Amino acid sequence: xxxxxRNRLLALPIFVFVIYFFTVVLxxxxxxxxxxxxxxxxxxxxxxxxxxAYNYDQSFWQRYFWTWPYRLLVTGDLPAHQYPDxxxxxxxxxxxxxxxxxxxxxxxxxxLLGIAAGLIAARFPHGWVDRCSLGxxxxxxxxxxxxxxxxxxxxxxxxxxxxxVGGWGQVSQIxxxxxxxxxxxxxxxxxxxxxxxxxxxxxDYARTARAKGLSEQAVLMEHALKxxxxxxxxxxxxxxxxxxxxxxxxxxxxxxPGMGTHVVESINNRDQTLILATVLIYxxxxxxxxxIVDLLYAVLDPRIRVGAASG
Amino acid sequence: xxxxxxxxxxxxxxxxAMVSLVVLVTMTAACLLSLGWSRxxxxxxxLSAARQGPTWAEPLGTDELGRSMLARSLYGGALSLxxxxxxxxxxxxLGTVYGLVAGYYGGRLDxxxxxLVDLLYALPSLLLxxxxxxxxxxxxxxxxxxxxxxxxxxxLALAIGGVSWLSVARVVRGQVLSLREQAFVEAARAxxxxxxxxxxxxxxxSIIGPVIVFATLTVPQAILQESxxxxxxxxxxxxxxxxxxxxxxxxxxxxxxxxxxxxxxFPGVLLSVTLLSLNFIGDGVRDxxxxxxx
Numbered sequence: 394x395x396x397x398x399r400n401r402l403l404a405l406p407i408f409v410f411v412i413y414f415f416t417v418v419l420x421x422x423x424x425x426x427x428x429x430x431x432x433x434x435x436x437x438x439x440x441x442x443x444x445x446a447y448n449y450d451q452s453f454w455q456r457y458f459w460t461w462p463y464r465l466l467v468t469g470d471l472p473a474h475q476y477p478d479x480x481x482x483x484x485x486x487x488x489x490x491x492x493x494x495x496x497x498x499x500x501x502x503x504x505l506l507g508i509a510a511g512l513i514a515a516r517f518p519h520g521w522v523d524r525c526s527l528g529x530x531x532x533x534x535x536x537x538x539x540x541x542x543x544x545x546x547x548x549x550x551x552x553x554x555x556x557x558v559g560g561w562g563q564v565s566q567i568x569x570x571x572x573x574x575x576x577x578x579x580x581x582x583x584x585x586x587x588x589x590x591x592x593x594x595x596x597d598y599a600r601t602a603r604a605k606g607l608s609e610q611a612v613l614m615e616h617a618l619k620x621x622x623x624x625x626x627x628x629x630x631x632x633x634x635x636x637x638x639x640x641x642x643x644x645x646x647x648x649x650p651g652m653g654t655h656v657v658e659s660i661n662n663r664d665q666t667l668i669l670a671t672v673l674i675y676x677x678x679x680x681x682x683x684x685i686v687d688l689l690y691a692v693l694d695p696r697i698r699v700g701a702a703s704g
Numbered sequence: 705x706x707x708x709x710x711x712x713x714x715x716x717x718x719x720x721a722m723v724s725l726v727v728l729v730t731m732t733a734a735c736l737l738s739l740g741w742s743r744x745x746x747x748x749x750x751l752s753a754a755r756q757g758p759t760w761a762e763p764l765g766t767d768e769l770g771r772s773m774l775a776r777s778l779y780g781g782a783l784s785l786x787x788x789x790x791x792x793x794x795x796x797x798l799g800t801v802y803g804l805v806a807g808y809y810g811g812r813l814d815x816x817x818x819x820l821v822d823l824l825y826a827l828p829s830l831l832l833x834x835x836x837x838x839x840x841x842x843x844x845x846x847x848x849x850x851x852x853x854x855x856x857x858x859x860l861a862l863a864i865g866g867v868s869w870l871s872v873a874r875v876v877r878g879q880v881l882s883l884r885e886q887a888f889v890e891a892a893r894a895x896x897x898x899x900x901x902x903x904x905x906x907x908x909x910s911i912i913g914p915v916i917v918f919a920t921l922t923v924p925q926a927i928l929q930e931s932x933x934x935x936x937x938x939x940x941x942x943x944x945x946x947x948x949x950x951x952x953x954x955x956x957x958x959x960x961x962x963x964x965x966x967x968x969x970f971p972g973v974l975l976s977v978t979l980l981s982l983n984f985i986g987d988g989v990r991d992x993x994x995x996x997x998x
Binding site: 411634 | 823826827828830831834835836837838839924928931932935936937938948951952954955958963965968972973975976979980983984
């Protein structure tokens, strides 16, 4: 177990480095092009000064693989290209908590809604309730976020006027975006829960419980649910990761100043320092998160542990 | 007595899948057949008729430049569908070849190849697509003889295809891993069939089922991916339009002082209906090929 954990931990920096390397390959441009677009004929001295502030006077390798990571991680004074007065660290420091809050709310919504819908569907399998909920979940999975988000915004924000239509800072502003973000995952969790419950209701222990005289409801809630939730549990890892890193569109619709907004802006403006910072944060978060989930799983289920040690 | 039915017969017996197929075929035909008209009509601005709701003359209304939303939606649909199918095709080919190689050779090569897949899997695919577009765009736009708009579309198809192949590769690799141990592959090898021949004549026909299922499910994924990109302004650039970029325009004009609902609703509904029917068809194909799985 410890060896497994150690190996996985050792692989983490390598993974992050590989991702960083690929990103650099994809986004790096010749120094002259960086400030060429958009601005008219900078005087050469000014341009040289600007390039120097971002270390473009250094060689490719030195810039991307020593100075920038150093200024980003250690001294923290690497400026963003779009906002020369702001360091990347300050920008990320503002954006990260926003996305984390949004993600936490969305994950909670997804789990609650998904399990509730799955339970209702499995209580009356193959009936019209089940059919309706299956159809609804497929719609939830199929519809693009900007359609569901815009629909929620119009109905709740413009017609009913129960919540603000956008922005950030008040508790009431978190509901619509979090719900929008949660819907596809809630739909998937509902399907997982339903399938797990239907399987569990066929098992011997469910039959025993029925034979004991328990009602169908009691068997479902007290015996089947516990086992049906295992696949949901293992889906939570990837879901949490995807929710946290998948808020680009939702942040755009609801004008939320989170990570996603910066990702899109930095990519549109070829803001190399900001792109690299966001990619680094996302990859550390995602890989670290997967690691934690796998380790937790190995702790919970000895079979996985043995398999991993031998393979 | 065993009654054998062909996959097509089994597919035809599923009402949702059949309805979806009809919807999809109608939609595709409408978008493609009207291209001759919509290609020019979608760019024809008429400021005197700007931002008008649906009328008999303009059933889907007009946008802020007075361009016909019907033409824009049809053209956008044609582009969305084309990009989706193109990206899915790229993803399927790439993933199948990758999975074949990894599964057939196995061992260390397989380990290295699949580690890369795991790594890419961990990253948010939308971020990966955006990075790929950033990386590919300058290289393709520099190609001579390729217009800026055409280059953009190719970049998008390559980028979306370039991230959608991962699950295909995993599935194909898994299948090949077990197939290559089987007698018929060994027999082919003993007969002196080359590696390419084994891939093409023996392995590919055996894995075509799952590949088809994945292909039908990859198309809506790719369309969705493209619509997100265009929605965020990283996808097609004006004057080109897809359902995603049209919906983005609709969201942009959304304000508490009333809004032009037709700008958002029509592209959104068309896109959603297409995605839904593609997903239903994908489910239907899967059931038709594998029997019912629930």
